[in-house]
Every structure is written in C-alpha cells, then in structure tokens.
Amino acid sequence: MKKIKHLGTLTAIASLALLLTGCVQRTKSGKPYGIIYDYLAVPTQHIMNWIASLLGGSYGWAIIAVTFIIRMVLLPMMIEQSRKATVQQEKMAYVKPQMTAIQKRQKEATTNEEKAAVSQQMMSLYRDNGISMTGGMGCLPILIQFPIFAALYAAIQYSPELASGTGSLFMGFSLGKPNLILAGLSFIVYLLQGWLGTLGIPADQKKSMMSMMIVSPLMIFFISFRAPAGLGLYFFVGGIFACIQTLIIYLYRPRIRASVEAEMKKNPPKVVVPPAPVTPAQPKTTTIAQEHDENRKRNAGKQQHHK
Structure with missing residues (x-):
C-alpha cells in the first residue's frame, strides 16, 4: 500500500512540474497565450492586482493573501482527507x-x-x-490544487508588474526572479511538515514514510528554485498551513485511535489468511553416546558420595 501511495504522490508532483512548465506558449514576439494563461493566469493576475492595490501596491502581501484564502478554503477538505488517512493507518495495525x-x-x-x-x-x-489501497488520501486534494498551482505559476511568471519590477520587491528580493532563500525555506517547512506527520504512528509505518518525507520537499525545492520567487513564497506560506493541518490531526489522533479501537471490538478484523505461526523453540536433542556419558558421570558422583 505504501509503495502505491508513494508512487502516486511522486507521479502527481512530477506531472505538476510538467504542467507548470509546458502549458503556456509564446508568440514570436514573446507574448504568452494558451488555455492556462488565458483562462487561469489572466484572472489570477487581475485578482492579485486588485489585492495589491488594497495592500499598498505590495505583490508579496497580495500573494500571501491569495495563499491564505486558498488554504482556508481547502483546509476543511484537507483535514478530512488527513483524518481518513489516519483512520487507515490505525486499521492497518489490526491486520x-x-x-x-x-x-x-x-x-x-x-x-x-x-x-x-x-x-x-x-x-x-x-x-x-x-482499508484503502491508497491510504485513504485519494486524488481529489491534488487534482483541486493543480489548476491553482498552474494559475499562480503562470500569473507570476508572466505578470507585467513583476517582470517590470513595479511592486515586485518584497522583503529585499524580487518576486519575478528565482530565489534560493525562498526555495530553501519552502524545503525546510515541508520537511518539518513531513516530520510532524510521523508523530504518533507505529515505528514500522514511520520507517516506510521516511523516503517521502525527504522526496516531496526536494521536489518542491526543485520547482521553487526554477520558478519565480513569488511561487516560492506561495509554497512557503502554504507549507506553514500544511504544518498546522498536520498538528491538528496529531492532536486529534488519540480520539481517532479510540474510535477505531471501538469499531474493531464491535467488528473484529476479517481473517483472510492466518497470521504467520511463531516457530517454537527446538527441544534439546542428545545422542545415545552423550546420554551414556552423562549417566556414567552421575554414577561416579553417587559412588563418591557414598564413600
């Protein structure tokens, strides 16, 4: 199950990187066009321009505001999906x-x-x-975020305001150019989120999650490093929300565990295959010669005692 879930996550992240880098085309003069740009990026640019105008012309705060709105909308669904995944983890312990x-x-x-x-x-x-083969997470959260990532990537990448430098400076760096610091911060915050996700779970399941705890942040670092810093800012703020979401599930886990335990007592796990038998300790075997030698020693001891 873990291999299937990990493969699905990696495929989704790789597909996201391909989507973000290849769906916007340009004319010979350099003007962007295409479905992603016309129907997702342009409306997102208008929204960011409007929010920036309310926040003193800062596109950095506009991106943070957009991230906050998106994450607050997705938070209930993401928590519910994480809850389902936690239920699956607890059920796995019983089988x-x-x-x-x-x-x-x-x-x-x-x-x-x-x-x-x-x-x-x-x-x-x-x-x-x-028990779900995919761990209970499902593909819906990733599918919903695909157009959001694509819209933000294209909006930031091809924003005239960010490209020209107007309002693009935020905390001393340009939002329209790649930034190693923001990419590193995005890596760290998602690495922290992965570590938080291992709290309170059995050691064997924790061991199988270690690879994804490293691979996912590395993929986010790769995307953030090659993309404009505005997208890195989105990943960084989004990672903070992901940590909060993971902490909520961690605090809620004892209640989930108690609920699963009550369910298992009411409906015990179905036995599909008998558990692996425990190999009993092999009895000590002795040869006839060894038995004869031991008897001779015992008889010698008795004779000495009588003397």
Missing part, C-alpha cells in the same frame, strides 16, 4: 499479523500462479477490512 504472513508468502512465491494468488489475498485483506 499487521496477516499482512506479515502475506508478505512472507510473497517472498517465498516462485511461480506466477503463486504470486497472483498472494496478490489476490492482499487485495482481499484490504477489501474485507475496509
């Missing part, structure tokens, strides 16, 4: 013995028929116990 047995059979399978049968058992284990 772990069966999962261990299936994983052992996977390693021992040699023929295609055996591998197919084990895969079918794995799917049945998830299905019969109401």
Whole structure:
C-alpha cells in the first residue's frame, strides 16, 4: 500500500512540474497565450492586482493573501482527507499479523500462479477490512490544487508588474526572479511538515514514510528554485498551513485511535489468511553416546558420595 501511495504522490508532483512548465506558449514576439494563461493566469493576475492595490501596491502581501484564502478554503477538505488517512493507518495495525504472513508468502512465491494468488489475498485483506489501497488520501486534494498551482505559476511568471519590477520587491528580493532563500525555506517547512506527520504512528509505518518525507520537499525545492520567487513564497506560506493541518490531526489522533479501537471490538478484523505461526523453540536433542556419558558421570558422583 505504501509503495502505491508513494508512487502516486511522486507521479502527481512530477506531472505538476510538467504542467507548470509546458502549458503556456509564446508568440514570436514573446507574448504568452494558451488555455492556462488565458483562462487561469489572466484572472489570477487581475485578482492579485486588485489585492495589491488594497495592500499598498505590495505583490508579496497580495500573494500571501491569495495563499491564505486558498488554504482556508481547502483546509476543511484537507483535514478530512488527513483524518481518513489516519483512520487507515490505525486499521492497518489490526491486520499487521496477516499482512506479515502475506508478505512472507510473497517472498517465498516462485511461480506466477503463486504470486497472483498472494496478490489476490492482499487485495482481499484490504477489501474485507475496509482499508484503502491508497491510504485513504485519494486524488481529489491534488487534482483541486493543480489548476491553482498552474494559475499562480503562470500569473507570476508572466505578470507585467513583476517582470517590470513595479511592486515586485518584497522583503529585499524580487518576486519575478528565482530565489534560493525562498526555495530553501519552502524545503525546510515541508520537511518539518513531513516530520510532524510521523508523530504518533507505529515505528514500522514511520520507517516506510521516511523516503517521502525527504522526496516531496526536494521536489518542491526543485520547482521553487526554477520558478519565480513569488511561487516560492506561495509554497512557503502554504507549507506553514500544511504544518498546522498536520498538528491538528496529531492532536486529534488519540480520539481517532479510540474510535477505531471501538469499531474493531464491535467488528473484529476479517481473517483472510492466518497470521504467520511463531516457530517454537527446538527441544534439546542428545545422542545415545552423550546420554551414556552423562549417566556414567552421575554414577561416579553417587559412588563418591557414598564413600
């Protein structure tokens, strides 16, 4: 399940990078055009211009305001998706013995028929116990953010105000040019968010999450470093919201765990495959010669005692 979820997340991030860099075209004179630019970037530019006019002409504060609005709108849905993922993690603990047995059979399978049968058992284990193969997160949060990322990227990249320098300076750096500091801050805040996501979960699940805790921030750093600093500012502020969201779930986890425990007592996990048996300790074996030698020593001891 973890491999599927991680692969899906990486694919989504890679697709996002491709989308952001290739959907806006330019004429020979350099004028941008295309569906992303005409229907997403231009309206976003108008919104940012309007907000900037209310905030003293600062496009940095305008980007922060847009990020705040977007994240507040998405926050309930993101928390609900995180709650579902947490429920899935707690349920996984109850089927772990069966999962261990299936994983052992996977390693021992040699023929295609055996591998197919084990895969079918794995799917049945998830299905019969109401566990999602994708970890409960789903694709909806990522799909909703795709057009938002594309709109902000194109709006900042091709904004005349940011390109000309008017209102583009924020905290001493230009929002229209890549900025290593903002890219680094975005990396750090999402790395922190990934670490917060490992709090309160079992050690085996935490180990499987370590790779994504590094890979996702690295991808965000790569996108932020190559994009205008305005997008890095969006990622940085958005990462702060992501940390808050993760902390909310962490504080709520004991209640989720108690709810799952009550559900498991009422409806125990379905047994798809018996758990891996514990190998008993092998009894001590002795040869006839060893037994004869031990008897001889005991008899010698008795004779000395009688003397």
